[in-house]
Amino acid sequence: MEEIISNRGAINITDCDPYLMKEVLRFIYTGEVEDFEGTVKLLFWAADKYLVTELHIMCERHLATKINIDNATEMYTVGTKCNGKVLVSMAKQLILR
Secondary structure (H helix, E strand, O other): OOOEEOOOOOEEOOOOOHHHHHHHHHHHHHOOOOOHHHHHHHHHHHHHHOOOHHHHHHHHHHHHHOOOOOOHHHHHHHHHHOOOHHHHHHHHHHHHO
């Protein structure tokens, strides 16, 4: 983990894009995300990493609605990397058809 705590109590997060972290924080404080469609996979990763459960569920549900035969392998990989059990299961079903 690349977070570093300074003497001022600030946390420097070096493994997450500042825009993405801003959107995670926006979700934590408001329950909303700007450009959700354009960032949903990255938000899913960040929600998993930083244990933002509601955002994780929201992203997984959204991605699950987008699964099709053309992207099932990609969605399986995303689900596996981000602990998305529902997404993995749905993608696996499509792949095995």
